[in-house]
Amino acid sequence: MQAALVRFLDGDVWHSFRKSPMAITAAVIAFICIFCALFANWVAPHNPFDLATLELGDARLPPAWDEEGKAKYFLGTDDQGRDILSTLMFGARISLLVGVASVLLSVVVGVALGLLSGFAGGKTDALIMRVCDVMLSFPSILIALLIDGVGRAMFPNAHDTLAFAVLILAIALPGWVPYARTVRGSTLVERHKEYVQAARVIGVAPARIMRRHVLPNVLGPVLVLATIQVAQAILTEATLSFLGVGVPPTQPSLGTLIRVGNDFLFSGEWWITIFPGAMLVLIALSVNLLGDWLRDALNPRLR
Amino acid sequence: MIAFILRRFAQAVVVMLSVAFIAFMLFQYVGDPVTNLLGQDATPQQRAQLRADLGLDQPFPVQFAKFVGNALQGEFGLSLRQGRKVSSLIVERFPATMELALTAAILALVVGVPMGVYAALKRGNFWSQALMTFSLLGVSLPTFLIGILLILVFAVTFKVLPSFGRGEVIALGAWTTGWLTWDGWKHLLLPAITLSIYQLTLIMRLVRAEMLEVLRTDYIKFARARGLQDRSIYFGHALKNTLVPVITITGLQLGGLIAFAIITETVFQWPGMGLLFIQAVQFADIPVMAAYLCLIALIFVVINLIVDLLYFAVDPRLRMEKSGGAH
Numbered sequence: 001m002q003a004a005l006v007r008f009l010d011g012d013v014w015h016s017f018r019k020s021p022m023a024i025t026a027a028v029i030a031f032i033c034i035f036c037a038l039f040a041n042w043v044a045p046h047n048p049f050d051l052a053t054l055e056l057g058d059a060r061l062p063p064a065w066d067e068e069g070k071a072k073y074f075l076g077t078d079d080q081g082r083d084i085l086s087t088l089m090f091g092a093r094i095s096l097l098v099g100v101a102s103v104l105l106s107v108v109v110g111v112a113l114g115l116l117s118g119f120a121g122g123k124t125d126a127l128i129m130r131v132c133d134v135m136l137s138f139p140s141i142l143i144a145l146l147i148d149g150v151g152r153a154m155f156p157n158a159h160d161t162l163a164f165a166v167l168i169l170a171i172a173l174p175g176w177v178p179y180a181r182t183v184r185g186s187t188l189v190e191r192h193k194e195y196v197q198a199a200r201v202i203g204v205a206p207a208r209i210m211r212r213h214v215l216p217n218v219l220g221p222v223l224v225l226a227t228i229q230v231a232q233a234i235l236t237e238a239t240l241s242f243l244g245v246g247v248p249p250t251q252p253s254l255g256t257l258i259r260v261g262n263d264f265l266f267s268g269e270w271w272i273t274i275f276p277g278a279m280l281v282l283i284a285l286s287v288n289l290l291g292d293w294l295r296d297a298l299n300p301r302l303r
Numbered sequence: 304m305i306a307f308i309l310r311r312f313a314q315a316v317v318v319m320l321s322v323a324f325i326a327f328m329l330f331q332y333v334g335d336p337v338t339n340l341l342g343q344d345a346t347p348q349q350r351a352q353l354r355a356d357l358g359l360d361q362p363f364p365v366q367f368a369k370f371v372g373n374a375l376q377g378e379f380g381l382s383l384r385q386g387r388k389v390s391s392l393i394v395e396r397f398p399a400t401m402e403l404a405l406t407a408a409i410l411a412l413v414v415g416v417p418m419g420v421y422a423a424l425k426r427g428n429f430w431s432q433a434l435m436t437f438s439l440l441g442v443s444l445p446t447f448l449i450g451i452l453l454i455l456v457f458a459v460t461f462k463v464l465p466s467f468g469r470g471e472v473i474a475l476g477a478w479t480t481g482w483l484t485w486d487g488w489k490h491l492l493l494p495a496i497t498l499s500i501y502q503l504t505l506i507m508r509l510v511r512a513e514m515l516e517v518l519r520t521d522y523i524k525f526a527r528a529r530g531l532q533d534r535s536i537y538f539g540h541a542l543k544n545t546l547v548p549v550i551t552i553t554g555l556q557l558g559g560l561i562a563f564a565i566i567t568e569t570v571f572q573w574p575g576m577g578l579l580f581i582q583a584v585q586f587a588d589i590p591v592m593a594a595y596l597c598l599i600a601l602i603f604v605v606i607n608l609i610v611d612l613l614y615f616a617v618d619p620r621l622r623m624e625k626s627g628g629a630h
Contacts, residue, residue, distance in 0.1 A: 134318055137603055139562040145584055146596060150329065153587035235445045242447045243569055245584050262451060262570075266466075270455055277448045285443040
């Protein structure tokens with residue numbers, strides 16, 4: 001473990017990270033957002049889900065720097081008197097949870113299918129690639145909406161957990177295609193290399209060759225892709241929640257908060273919707289920047 | 304050439320059939336049409352009667368063939384929520400979405416291409432850097448947030464533009480248009496900008512990348528050596544050659560625009576197909592979902608087919624690759 005750490009600190013990736021102010025800024029912002037989201041229970045100044053602490057008299061207060069604001073609520077309060085800053089942290093937690101879970105799911109499915117496609121070739125390969133083509137010709141948001149709609153129709157009175165599962169599936173299912181294509185491409189290259197042939201010759205089973213020998217060598221691009229896709233998944237989740245078909249209303253994510261705040265835009269209470277929006281963009285932008293940097297840092301041709 | 308066209312056509316038919324199959328499965332297994340039509344307390348005889356009337360007792364392939372036959376005639380039954388024919392609902396909403404998507408596509412092209420050319424020619428100066436940063440923001444800002452920001456600025460703060468609906472429309476037969484009235488344009492402006500931003504940034508980045516690529520080629524150097532003016536080199540030679548991929552991508556993205564219109568239409572309460580679809584998803588209104596799905600798939604397949612054929616006609620190099628490549 002310690003050796004790995006030393007090797008990492010000594011390596012190219014860490015060096016290029018220290019040389020890139022953009023990457024450092026993005027990492028710091030992403031770290032703060034993730035930290036606040038993960039530890040919202042302890043970091044947030046109020047607990048927006050604790051009904052006992054809510055005071056309706058404090059509803060729709062502007063941010064603290066406004067004349068009518070209260071110092072207690074730094075970013076103001078929403079229509080139910082919940083502190084915006086705290087709902088942001090709890091909302092970001094749900095957004096991150098859904099985003100990361102759906103990316104993990106699509107990575108697992110995509111990598112498995114890509115490996116299979118590249119390694120098996122023939123009819124299997126053709127079938128998987130045709131499915132990819134069809135999936136790619138439709139925007140992911142449409143596929144996600146469709147799956148969500150079907151889930152809604154099949155389980156009309158779904159429990160929260162089930163609603164989350166359907167949502168994660170809806171975001172993950174259109175997402176596996178890029179992984180499958182990338183991994184298939186690298187697998188096609190790897191499988192002709194000598195170490196694979198050697199493994200074959202000594203009689204290692206194909207499944208084991210795929211898992212133990214080829215897989216570690218094709219994971220680099222997947223890592224880059226996954227980073228960028230986390231940002232994309234968070235945005236998709238927010239979009240679905242904004243459209244009213246995302247997370248259950250009892251577990252508001254950033255998208256839900258924006259949707260709720262949108263109703264108050266016309267009466268001048270902009271902070272209810274703008275702050276969650278800003279938080280969303282901050283997370284997406286910093287993760288995107290980190291992904292861009294990682295892509296360049298891991299690309300040997302750019303060194 | 305003919306083999307290629309036939310193969311693409313066969314692929315398109317397969318895609319359409321699989322989408323139709325998904326839509327058919329939705330009808331079959333999600334919700335029970337008999338219960339939906341008769342209610343919970345119908346007698347078994349009534350149910351059996353209706354089942355026979357609807358043809359639900361027939362074998363599976365026959366039902367699917369019937370479904371495809373009906374779908375080809377645009378027949379998807381009644382909307383569960385509104386009780387009206389799905390086809391007439393869609394026909395009513397179609398012009399609104401098409402006008403929005405077309406306006407957005409034209410806006411994205413007209414603004415995006417010059418911005419991309421500028422960013423390529425003046426690479427490294429302040430304004431082109433600013434354009435690139437803006438484009439990164441355009442990719443990271445979700446569509447609905449752009450819409451909300453535009454509403455906040457132009458409709459709430461300055462009160463210069465309306466924020467919902469289509470405004471005054473003129474009916475030309477079955478087609479209603481907002482393009483012919485001043486009020487219609489005012490209503491169209493914010494949604495069109497919202498919908499176009501993502502495409503605009505995409506086109507800008509693409510034009511920039513292609514321009515940089517082309518400007519490095521030999522024929523540009525020769526054009527310079529011949530003493531041609533900058534303007535004629537940039538716009539006569541370089542831009543012309545970047546436009547083939549740009550037009551392809553824009554064509555392909557038109558389908559994406561129609562799909563993404565769902566979000567824009569929700570933000571601006573634009574009475575198009577997207578709004579119809581999202582309400583159908585919220586209320587699990589299967590006939591509307593199925594019809595929208597088939598229509599969108601048809602639009603996508605047709606656009607893909609046209610773009611493929613155009614590309615094939617425009618670029619002779621592809622003819623070699625496609626016929627020789629492993630397809």
